[in-house]
Amino acid sequence: MALIVQKYGGSSVANADRIKNVARRIARTKDEGNQIVVVVSAMGDTTDELVKLAYQIADRPDKRELDVLLSTGEVVSSTLLAMVLHQMGYPAISLSGAQAGIRTDSAYSRARILEVESRRVVRELEKGNIVIVAGFQGITDEMDITTLGRGGSDTTAVALAASLKAEACQIFTDVEGVYEADPRLVPEARRLAEIGYEEMLELASYGAKVMHPRAVELGELYNIPILVASSFNEKPGTLIHGGISMEVRNKVKGIAHDLDVAKITIVGVPDRPGIAAAIFGPLAKAGISVDTIVQNASIQGITDLTFTVTKSQLAGAMEVVKPIAESVGAGKCASDARLGKVSIIGTGMQNTPGYAARMFNALSEKKVNIQLITTSEIRITCIIAENEVKDAVRILHRAFEIEEE
């Protein structure tokens, strides 16, 4: 008898019919002789509606109270799913994050899981129950309710799988898995049967919004294989795991892109210690997330500093940066809000020469101008004009064929 953790996202439980559909899938897994723990998100747009309600009431809702409010969304969907399973004749019980022993720190709205005290879950499983856990929430040592922030329900599922030593962790969502590239841009892009944790992390941070990096990291830490698949059909999905063979690892696995990139360049920055801190400290204080940072080689003690932010933060970032640039004696600040980025991702690329060259070649052959380049161990990213991103994704998909496995 295997223990399986399944997670169903908000669109999979958006209404009564979809909840019934999910219940049938769970029942099938149960009929196959498995023990099952199910993690659910709030129905459809429930969380957004609760946030709206809070902001109708208060300009800046108290964070502790907001977390309690939001946590009700997942409680509602968990009870409804348990009711349907009962109706179908399957013993089931819903548990809140607190009841399921999801212990967190007290960083409201973005709490981190400290521990999973899974005794109650284990007891319910032993009684033969299907255990439905409200995702996205936990409880502090003071018995206060917290929410886990972005990717919270995925994280709940992986944490439970780790704590219960589950055989499998299955994330059911509204996409069919992880693709080589965005299928809306590259119709011939194929679903990946499997992908390594780190490759998945790079894909996730670089715009393939299938699963939150945080949950993937937790999966890697505890070596939990995670299946991502659709709750709307029976296609096999993508298995994220660590057991990828050496050879398979040595490939371009996927192409990620992001259309929300703006660039600021400070020209003529004196190249001396403390300058970077003087610029990026105030940006962080202003709540502006800086993504890529590139500093060109210094010529006669003067350098150009370029960094990217999201488009919506460009104006705010310029306001912060301009007076600083002046005070450090730099030249002008230039910005460009019409950028995007495209990345090729694959474990071990850096150990295999030639990937970067092939990427730059493919782009230049099609006259795509590369403005900035950054790399990690398993990723090469080019910042290019926004209107060339879609072509670039197709060009790179073809250039790397995406290499057949």
Next chain:
Amino acid sequence: MALIVQKYGGSSVANADRIKNVARRIARTKDEGNQIVVVVSAMGDTTDELVKLAYQIADRPDKRELDVLLSTGEVVSSTLLAMVLHQMGYPAISLSGAQAGIRTDSAYSRARILEVESRRVVRELEKGNIVIVAGFQGITDEMDITTLGRGGSDTTAVALAASLKAEACQIFTDVEGVYEADPRLVPEARRLAEIGYEEMLELASYGAKVMHPRAVELGELYNIPILVASSFNEKPGTLIHGGISMEVRNKVKGIAHDLDVAKITIVGVPDRPGIAAAIFGPLAKAGISVDTIVQNASIQGITDLTFTVTKSQLAGAMEVVKPIAESVGAGKCASDARLGKVSIIGTGMQNTPGYAARMFNALSEKKVNIQLITTSEIRITCIIAENEVKDAVRILHRAFEIEEE
């Protein structure tokens, strides 16, 4: 510094504006130097909507799950109220029934409070917080959420007041207090400044739907004075308490009525032991609540048995009763669905001769035909035709003047 428990019903927190209004009332009580615990119901029709949602999902929703689902309604309103108070600069914290230590048995949908472990509430009060408790809910020893059924939030408030030894328990609702008679029928009916627990219990069971009998009983048990007043204005309300002076007790305090009465008469029932059990046992099993039961004096071992039910349960009751009447050799079963009842209520009436006679006289003078009579220590009730109930309330209000205090 006094400790005050306030309870606000669903219509008092039905929307953002009303929640803000409630917050201002609470702030005022705080400004007067009091410690405050507030119990809230779910917003407006939330509970009904959640019940509807459950029945969309399942024909017979599991009771445990339904309780968890319904409990979210009060959690939502408690967090919103806490947010508004924060916004106004008042320290406040919301607690679920579980967090507030409302320990119950596990009779889902109608749990009874076993104990209030108020340590957390006390701790929050000591920190200077206004404590907002989600009403209508508790938690079992197994850490499962329960709801308290009808009158649940009133009961939460009185139980907390008892446990915390509060100076006052104030129930704010959409009526201005307890009246001598229904003001819609008797416009000149006055609000009672005070009423005894038992009188209030009779008024509550007999149609004056201001406060649930269960909460009044608990108030009597722990001798908690309960103020019932409107959350929409500043009128003084009615104080329910046990310290009513002897003289005041000796009066007709109020007139209650009920338009939802149906009658079944079984004619010619053999007057022998076990007959009543044979009839009322199966009715109870079928979930039919029998109200008044009257058995006429036996003539030659044969009696007529009459009892009342609500109109909606009449058909079901007849189905149960007919075969039984046949099997015990009774005559026919007759029913009448167009009845109502009217009661005069006052502590100590039975020790003062003449109240019953005055009631029957007043009704007969106006040609109101009395079909059944029942009495308790502090109540005399007449079952009459439904279309005469409103006149009867007015006649009795005049007949007893309602005696000036």
